[in-house]
Amino acid sequence: LNEDSLASDHRELKKFKSRAISILNDLNAAELIDEEKLETSLKEFFESNGYPVPVNPPVVGVVTKGIERKNGELVHSGVDVAAEYGASVKSPLQGMVVYSGPSSDLGNMIILSHDNGLYTVYGHNKHNLVKNRDFVNVGQEIAKVGGTGESDGPHLHFEIWEKDRVLDPREFIEIYKLRDVSIK
Numbered sequence: 001l002n003e004d005s006l007a008s009d010h011r012e013l014k015k016f017k018s019r020a021i022s023i024l025n026d027l028n029a030a031e032l033i034d035e036e037k038l039e040t041s042l043k044e045f046f047e048s049n050g051y052p053v054p055v056n057p058p059v060v061g062v063v064t065k066g067i068e069r070k071n072g073e074l075v076h077s078g079v080d081v082a083a084e085y086g087a088s089v090k091s092p093l094q095g096m097v098v099y100s101g102p103s104s105d106l107g108n109m110i111i112l113s114h115d116n117g118l119y120t121v122y123g124h125n126k127h128n129l130v131k132n133r134d135f136v137n138v139g140q141e142i143a144k145v146g147g148t149g150e151s152d153g154p155h156l157h158f159e160i161w162e163k164d165r166v167l168d169p170r171e172f173i174e175i176y177k178l179r180d181v182s183i184k
Helices: 003-027 035-048 174-178
Strands: 062-065 068-070 073-076 079-082 088-090 095-103 107-113 118-128 141-145 155-162 165-167
Touching: 095 118, 107 141
Parallel strands: none
Antiparallel strands: 062 079, 068 073, 079 155, 088 141, 095 107, 107 118, 118 141, 118 155, 155 165
């Protein structure tokens, strides 16, 4: 790491923060108490203002587990998508790799930061094909489906975050809504 690259990263993070604050102000987020209303409003705001949202699945498969809360606490912050072992995991949006490495529960994991203030997480990968600070394009292969970490079989654990709020990928990715066999 050198001073120029750190300064550049700092400028990019300030831009992301500024955009996120602007979006929340435009949404009047303080008035949105119900999380479902916030999720619907975010989706509508992103779509109406031309911001990209992930509509392409990172992997084709069947959703076997969704977002889960127990006693108001988030215990599963994404969807699990059962897929063939070794299948390609592709980025649904362009972005930058902010983390590519091991995690105790998600095994081989990738976190991408996107221009619109969203973050996406990809877990249980057999192999990560990108490294920290790589830029990725829409549809670029970033990993292979695996079962690393705390896993019962080959699947992708996929999360979408906006600031500190988890968003349900099934609200954006139609095929995940249609191929959802998780217990609700």
